[in-house]
Amino acid sequence: MSRTLELLPAVDVRDGQAVRLVHGESGTETSYGSPLEAALAWQRSGAEWLHLVDLDAAFGTGDNRALIAEVARAMDIKVELSGGIRDDETLAAALATGCTRVNLGTAALETPEWVAKVIAEHGDQIAVGLDVRGTTLRGRGWTRDGGDLYETLARLDSEGCARYVVTDIAKDGTLQGPNLELLRNVCAVTDRPVVASGGVSSLDDLRAISELVPLGVEGSIVGKALYAKAFTLEEALAAVAS
Numbered sequence: 508m509s510r511t512l513e514l515l516p517a518v519d520v521r522d523g524q525a526v527r528l529v530h531g532e533s534g535t536e537t538s539y540g541s542p543l544e545a546a547l548a549w550q551r552s553g554a555e556w557l558h559l560v561d562l563d564a565a566f567g568t569g570d571n572r573a574l575i576a577e578v579a580r581a582m583d584i585k586v587e588l589s590g591g592i593r594d595d596e597t598l599a600a601a602l603a604t605g606c607t608r609v610n611l612g613t614a615a616l617e618t619p620e621w622v623a624k625v626i627a628e629h630g631d632q633i634a635v636g637l638d639v640r641g642t643t644l645r646g647r648g649w650t651r652d653g654g655d656l657y658e659t660l661a662r663l664d665s666e667g668c669a670r671y672v673v674t675d676i677a678k679d680g681t682l683q684g685p686n687l688e689l690l691r692n693v694c695a696v697t698d699r700p701v702v703a704s705g706g707v708s709s710l711d712d713l714r715a716i717s718e719l720v721p722l723g724v725e726g727s728i729v730g731k732a733l734y735a736k737a738f739t740l741e742e743a744l745a746a747v748a749s
């Protein structure tokens with residue numbers, strides 16, 4: 508098992524643009540231009556992963572499927588793809604981009620039988636995004652409650668889910684620091700790797716998340732802090748190198 512925290516710079520796409528949101532709320536977008544340029548820049552800076560999100564698909568306001576596929580296919584690095592992957596057709600399209608894995612959110616809350624089926628079929632290619640406010644999961648662009656975090660986690664564990672991407676919505680896009688307590692609590696109840704998401708603002712935040720690697724935190728998504736130039740990706744990779 509790797510003892511070095513993986514970093515996943517994020518490219519979230521809305522209306523054809525790379526954007527960052529605050530608390531994942533529609534209408535709070537700050538635009539950062541071409542998603543392809545952003546993704547290539549993270550790759551050039553040494554990223555081994557890209558976290559690529561189709562926000563329109565997540566919100567149900569259309570999709571950026573062709574653009575997302577173009578970005579995923581242009582990458583030489585591993586891609587985690589999410590947003591709007593909720594049935595056989597959207598899953599097949601996502602996997603056809605050559606991405607390393609997909610991250611399912613709403614489907615895990617609304618169609619658990621389908622998610623159990625695709626976990627059984629695709630194993631490590633399926634991660635589940637546990638997007639929480641407090642301990643309540645949120646789906647459909649984080650606009651609807653979707654049940655209790657720990658009950659859902661126990662169910663997914665029993666179904667063989669390979670990995671969780673845990674986002675504290677209250678922290679996401681705020682540069683307020685990650686919710687380390689939430690990450691510790693999730694790691695305490697599952698032996699599956701956890702990818703942290705939400706709130707990273709500094710290299711010290713990344714060092715603090717790195718300290719949770721022995722507990723089961725495998726990686727961290729980094730979004731706003733990179734776009735706001737709080738630090739560079741090169742500095743981030745150096746900070747977590749062990």
Ligand SMILES: O=C(O)c1ccccc1N[C@@H]1O[C@H](COP(=O)(O)O)[C@@H](O)[C@H]1O
Nearest residue numbers: 531565589590591611612613636648649
């Ligand atoms: O990443 C965001 O900022 C975000 C904001 C609002 C909704 C979703 C968001 N991102 C990711 O989208 C998927 C969930 O999509 P779906 O529910 O499966 O359609 C998940 O990875 C979220 O973290």
